[in-house]
Amino acid sequence: MAGGKPNARQKMINLMYLVFIAMMAMNMSKEVLSAFGLMDIKFENNNEAATENNAGMLANLETKAAEKPEEFKLAAEKANQITLVSQDFYNYIESLKSFLLKEGKYEVDPDTGKLPFEAMDKTDILDEAWFTGDRLTKEGDKVMARIEKYKSDIKEILGNDVKYQSAIEDFEDRFDTTPVENNDGKKLQWLDYHYQGFPAIASYTKLTAMQNDVKLTETNMFNLFLGNTLDEAVSLKNYTAIVIPDKNAFFAGEKFTGRVVLGKYANVTPTALSVEGNSIDLSREEAIDSTGAARIEFVVGNVGEHDVNGQFTFKEDGKDLPIDFNGRYVVVPRPNSATISADKMNVVYRGVTNPMTISFAGVPDNKVNASAAGLRRGNGTGKYLMNPGSGREVTINVTATLDDGSAVRDSKTFRIKNIPKPTGTFSGQDGTVKLPRNSVEIGRLGAKLEDFDFDLPIEVTEFKMKVPGQPTVRVSGTRLNAQAKNALRSARRGDGIQFFDIKAKITNNSSYKLPTVSPVFVELSN
Known part of the structure; x- marks a missing residue:
């Protein structure tokens, strides 16, 4: 309300507001108010009984701790800590109840020993103390902070012990303060949902019920420390x-x-x-x-x-x-590549060592065995070397042993081909070469395999040389001998020197007979 003296219209509005509040209070059933009061009495009686029962269990724990410190000392210490923090929180709730009675001027009837339940219909005591608009007042924030502190204190005492996990979950549910959805589908803060707009006796009873939750927490924890929750732990339903x-x-x-x-x-x-x-x-x-x-x-x-x-x-x-x-x-092998094969290109070459990789999907290398004529294991997982012998085909058989001891088999056939015909070279050049006489005299005859997948070291062992007008000269090795050089001296500029019938061998496999090397023609440039 704005400051200053209210005018006649404002006074009338205020009076109508007071009448409206009074009518609402009259509509609050006296029986409902009494019912809350009776519930409060039951909670109070339960709290008294729980206090006595919990004290007995705590004494029992302390006795056991003295008799069997290895088993119960730590539990007794935790029980005493829980008693302290619980009593502190219980007393705090009691102070909230006292505040509610004091502000409402409610007193216990000396004859009946009861509060005036039917008269405790005010809703503004806690509304003004704890709420302001859509927010909590400082006192409302303090109430929530004390509840959260109690929760954190209990969980800190229990720690991460696996035995207490179920009790912590039950404790969290008992003091759950998450926002609550009302009948209109709107989410309200926990304190707002449970206390704003309620008559004083309802709020008073709810506070007593929270005290009962504190006593129940003590009871559950003490039972846990005494080992009285065994049935729940071993129940098959869990x-x-x-x-x-x-x-x-x-x-x-x-x-x-x-x-x-x-x-x-x-x-x-x-x-x-x-x-x-x-x-x-x-x-x-x-x-x-x-x-x-x-x-x-x-x-x-x-x-x-x-x-x-x-x-x-x-x-x-x-x-x-x-x-x-x-x-x-x-x-199992990572599927990072596709298996692509040309059905007509499954070929191995005779005379060379063909490297191969052989595996069985999902089976370790030490449980895979491959066999074929000329096949042997190489270095590395799944690595093999193939040196095919005679014939036109070779079949590789693969057997894998699975974890259950059973065997699976597969095979693949490869065609065997000979090494292709080498191409002759002179001073590294093939076909028709144009060189001066001096270069021919000191040049070297060689051979190479064009477009072949293997890098084979090939060495020429002998060849024949023909100079126009001179008899053919047979030469051993890769260079011209004295007789060939004499014949070369009679050649003239533009003459074609022919090197043919070239014989060669694989350096590291002299037993394999290579085809005759193709001839080389050298034209003298001077």
Whole structure:
């Protein structure tokens, strides 16, 4: 409202507003208000009984801690810590209830010992204290902060111990303060949804109910520390059927083998994780998923079946609890290339060592065996060397042994071809060559394989030389001998010197007989 003295119209509006509020209050059923009051009494009685019961359990824990410190000392310490933070929060809620009574001027009837439930219909006490427009006041923020502090204190006391995970989840549900959707589909803040616009007795009863949640938290935690939750832990309804295959890859048509077991997914964060002796960083993003499963990453080995071993570490009873795990996986070749073959080009050459790669998809090299005439293993995974002998074809047979001991077989036939006819060269040039006389005298006769996939070292062993008007000279080796040089001296400019009947051999395989090398013609340029 603006400052200054209100005029007659404003006074009338204010009076109508007061009448409207009064009419709303009259419409609030006295029976409903009394019902809230009766509920409050029940909660108060329950809280008194829980306080006495919890004190007994705490004393029992302390006695056990004295008798068996290794088993119960830590639990008793946690129980005492929970009692302190719970009592502090319980007292804070009691102060909120006292504030509500004081502001509403509500007092306990000395004759009945009860509050005036039917008169506690005011809605403005907490509305003005905790809410301002669509936001919370400082006092409203303080209420939410105290609730969140209680939650964080309890979880900090319990820590990451795997035994307490289920209790923490129940505790989170009990004090869930996430926004709530109302009947109109609008999301309201938790405090707004539960306390704004409610009559004083309703809010008072809800605060008593929150105190009851505090006592229930103590009860559940003390039972957990005493080991009274065993039945819940072992109940089969809390387990899931889990399929564990004997390996993580199977071939088409192979029999699936594995086990079906009962197990539980524990939504518990481990304190450490290692795989094959290497630590895994649990602080990285998505290291632990919503079910508590830890994601592991490592570079897999070669093609074939492998074991994977590691260790989970959790906190239990204040001590590290290591849990070993092991599994198996199968590595198959990465499909990074297509298999393309020309059906008419499956050829190996006689006289040379043909390198080959032989593998069986999904089977490690040590379980693959290939055999054929002239075939032997080379260096490297899947590497073989083929030296074909006589005949026109050779068949390579491949056998692979699968993990179940069964064998699969395949074969492929290759045509055997001879090394093509070499081309003669003089001083590195082939065909018709134009050279001066001096270059011919010192030149070297050679041979090469044109457009051949193998780089074969070929050496000329002998040849024949023909100079016009001179008898043919037979020469051993690659250079002109004295007789050939004498015949060359009689040649004139423009004469064609013919080198033919050239014999050559493969340097590292002299037993193979190469075809006769094609002739070379040299024209004298001077």
